[in-house]
Amino acid sequence: MPPLSQPTSERRPRAMVIDRAWRGLGPGLDSLSGPGGAPLTRSVKLIVLPLVVRPSLRPELAADFLDPREAALLEALIREAGARLAATAQWFTLLKKSRRALGIVAGNPQDLYFQLCFELATEHGEPSAGAEAVARAALADVANAAGGRTVEALKDHLADATRRSRLDGDLAAAWESRQTAPAGDAGVAAHAAAAVLEACGAPRPEKNSSSFEAMVEGGYGSLLGRALWAQASGVWGRDDLPAHLKLTEHQVPPRPEVGRGASTATLPAPLDRTLFERLFVVLQSSVRREELPTVPELVRREVGRSCAPLGLHDESLRVAVVLGGRLAVGLDPLGSGESVPGRTAAHRAVNSRWQREASVLRARRMTVSPCPDPDGGVLDALARDLRTPWVAYMRRLWVRLHGRDVRDAPLNDMASAWALLDGVARSVMMDHRARVRSALRTLSATAAPAAEPRNA
Template sequence: MPPPSQPTGERLPRALVIDRAWRALGSGLESLSGPGGAPLTRTVKLIVLPLVVRPALRPELAADFLGPGQSEHLDALIRESGARLTATARWFTLLKKARRTLGIVQGHPQDLYFQRCFELAAEHGAPPAGAQELAAAVVEEIADTADGRTVDALKDHLADADRSARLDRELAAAWENRPRDPGADDAATAVASAAELLEACGAPDGAPAPDTYAAVVAAGHGGRFGRALWGSESAVWGCDGPPAHLGLTARRRPPRPEVGWGASTATLPAPLDRTLFERLFVVLQSSARREELPAVPGLVERETGRSCAPLGLYDESLRVAVVLGGQLAVGLDPLGTGRGVGPTAAHRAVNGRWRREASVLRARRMTVSPHPDPDGGVLDALARDLRTPWAAYMRRLWVRLHGRDVRDAPLTDLASAWAVLDGVARSVMMDHRARVRSALRNLGTATAAADEPRSA
């Protein structure tokens, strides 16, 4: 069957190309489709994109809009997978029946079973006679791993040597084939747009027209900025001092992600230096509602492509939030030194809040004292943190945005984006306050002990 007609040079939304190709496959896909015949959102997220399209290996199909050649390629991939997708739908129906029979109610069946059903279809084709026993065994296996959303399940999944080697090959190919732009103009445009939006964020009555933020997202400024940043070693923020990546990597440029096999909260590297395991370890450890997450196989497949995407994120609105956060971060000036960019209304709001902190006032006195920290160095280290506030801010912001990306929770408007940006600033400030209080408490205890008279 020929691909859908498309005028020469016209770019189509990738979602539309997928929808058309899916409907062209005909009947047999009902358990993976909505009432109107379109693929379910989870079908696209868990099966079509990571297992059929595989944008990690085909970065030309990773964009939200595709040219004629890319559209035809995507259409062909889905149609070629028609028989396997139909078998996947039949396996899913069988696994749901086994789930009901076994009385299992935890977790969302689509999250838990979609990718396993695709694997079963690849191995067996359509369910053969007697497949009910295999379906029940698969359902019980998944249930035994706490719905497949634990760090132990992640370890077991990546411990398979063949699977780990395949993922490493996919990471290497995706990293090598990243689309990279010259970038200087793209970075400057993105930063200028961020400054304009930050002025609106902090102004009580100065919110921009509703389409301003949407236009920045639609223009892809976040993705373009991320691609420019891959090759950048110089300042892109309009000021000297902060590195281009603002602490998101400890390297001059982010390294190619590795698969990894373990992680420790105390020794996690910078966000863009983390392995696949470390990225997902944070998600699984910090998630209060694991039932919202895909099972581990789905998490791993999606993270393979995400880790090689611009700024380590898939969603464009979240990439734009990184640019907004970076522009805010380089203008953070808790000590009132006058350094940094801006100020925008957002900078004035956040910096004013920080400068009223008693812990910041103490740190400011230490920066101008000839003997900054007579108490032994602890408070001086905390003061140094305030001289480079962008490091802690960007690290915390990226983790929060990454968690939203994993859960498919975009920032749909400027108000929601500002809520995240400002919330991270408050979180960093409160964390610093707690550390200062703890240091003062410990130093006070040590001083009191030293002043006690020694017994004869």
């Protein structure tokens, strides 16, 4: 009989090691954890990796897969930080309470306060007498560091009627000065991306960086963006996919407007967003807003950026859209088309990882089940997401690229481009995992009363 557990010599995914070690810390981490007890993505990204694991000091823990010795070290580091992480969770709960009391609504609390709470836990331990005053002072420091780079400041800046009229004229002029490109140029760009993605799947992608650099120098990202303005079609080798991959809900991207407000729950597709909505996302998600330009400068730059090809200034980031599109159209989490031609080494690497997900395996069975959906469309929505993963992938990729563009942070080589493309795939996969688990919990709760025996 084969052993029930994996051999100790087998390498383990770092994410799995972190998840297991986190759960082993026991209760007290609710505000840093998801409904199932796993660490939130931001908990890993903002606390565990940079502040506990510190891969920059321990490069052996920077890989996605760890040998047994490295996995044991990672587990030990998280275990040793257990008390501090529990105190971090308590400080985060307190800061959120103080934030509400002060009427602060700008920014994502996790982005703004996770690392701050870890620092408070390191300095003070668990919140005790006088902690509320410490929390309020910390919130004030965060607000001062933002230097007026807030959603409220953006709203005030765009409320002036004269300024709005001038900005609207600037947008109109920038939009009229665009240069479109033949629709066929988009197909050329997409074809060039295939070679780059094949190299990305190699063990050392940086060895083949010249193909990425050639795409940047050749302006392939601009070709795609300008072709979308000319209503390109058949770009990705599949007639069923729009050339813009749902970056807009229109046949061609519309001229951006100034806008007056935004809501995270109702944000339109990236290329359909107003000036306000584009900057709203940047200001809401920024951890270090002091590194951003001032609000007037942000607005000024965004006028030109919103009317540029693919809504981005930097060519390396535009090329990343082309590469991401080529990768996105071949994503296949349900494993329904492994024989589809055109799949590259990058596709095989991402799809293989995705298809091994236990939650995806469950979703695959759920989405092909002939039984009716007992919960009013939960499974239908889940099936649509898993059958069209390119929608979520491209929207998340564009937001990350836009954030880099605002900060003047280009992609310098293929290794950095692949790290971004693969990271977005992992992020979308984790979101799908959470949605699958949520659907299963909902269905389980619905089925439980029906399974109870009736009284005689």
